[in-house]
Amino acid sequence: MNNLTRLLAVASLAALAAGTAEARELRLASGAPPAHPATDPMYNSFMEFLPEETDGELTGLMIGPEVVGIVAVKQALQSSLAEVGNVLPLFAAGDLPNTVLTADLAFLATTPHAMGAAVTEYVVTCEECQAEFKAMGGVFVGAGSSDIYVLLTTKPVQSLADLQGLRLRSGGTPYARWAEALGAAPAQVPVSDTFESMSQGVLDGTMASVSDLISYRLVDVAKYIIDVPLGTYHTTSNFTVASGTWAELTPELRADFARAANRSSALFTQSWGYDRAAAARQAALDAGIEIIQPDQDLLDATNEFRFSDVADAVTVAESQLGVTGAADKIARFQALVEKWTGITDAANGDVDAIAAAVQTEVWDKVDWSTYGL
Incomplete structure (x- = not known):
């Protein structure tokens, strides 16, 4: 090996070593x-x-x-x-x-x-x-962000009356507010505990992404998807x-x-x-889970809540979270x-x-x- 070849080889090894070190x-x-x-x-x-x-x-x-x-x-x-x-x-x-x-x-x-x-x-x-x-x-x-949340339940929910007293897992305060406003009973349960809570009857369902049917095996315990739009987890x-x-x-x-x-x-x-939500819905159909389109009274109550909830969010942000100027930040x-x-x-x-x-x-x-x- 001549001197030039040797020097090039040494330089290459040094460069490789430097790259590895970095x-x-x-x-x-x-x-x-x-x-x-x-x-x-x-x-x-x-x-x-x-x-x-x-x-x-x-x-x-x-x-x-x-x-x-x-x-x-x-x-x-x-x-x-x-x-x-x-x-x-x-x-x-x-x-x-x-x-x-x-x-x-x-x-x-x-x-x-x-x-x-x-x-x-x-x-x-x-x-x-x-x-x-x-x-x-x-x-x-x-x-x-998630897909638009829905209800995944063990009991059928068609109307606003069916929602009364239903025990639902809540993933955050806006979902808890919706549940309380419409007559359900929200519960703060870790998402990883949802399967056990629903299978044991502690919960009647969850407000969640439909993909939780796959991600957390809820396809084995849920019996119904209630297509009431509950916003996103973003x-x-x-x-x-x-x-x-x-x-x-x-x-x-x-x-x-x-x-x-x-x-x-x-x-x-x-x-x-998008993709997981579509796959989860197909998995639900394959498992015999019924997809329910809710009555208009439940949709109307949810829509009314959507418009009124912004004012409640301002109150929560200022009184519970300690956020100043919440109204301007929400507008932004x-x-x-x-x-x-x-x-x-x-x-x-x-x-x-x-x-x-x-x-x-x-x-x-x-x-x-x-x-x-």
């Missing part, structure tokens, strides 16, 4: 079971997109829900057990009141993609939201990065991370909000929902186009040298 594997926690869209496609696609967007400088290693369940993601980030996690702000309402404000507006929902994008822009551009994430020890990098923090980890990334890597997260969030919403979120409904409707289901719009309208406007710090 690569960093981030510990990821979706907090969800393998069948849930938060894991597949959201975190599974993110593990694919992250090295693509960062030229191999960042990769991911998944921590399963048996180690970090959804209610423990925040604590896992704070303890450094996980470095990136799927935080549900409703489980950290005391830490994230200005973010949770958007969750209290579930019944404003138009379409899933619009809701995920609206929450993303709202939190990224909300100074109070950014401050509370920082105080919690995390950085917000995108949201997503206040998520899909890729919450531990503050210490975020600070160690260069501005360029933060931007690359956000591009990967944005692509995965769009796939998550497409799956949870309403405007964002309208904006993104127009954008996503124009995309006509093109997930890549929706992700590109969020990238342009939100993430490309971020100063990565200061965001989250």
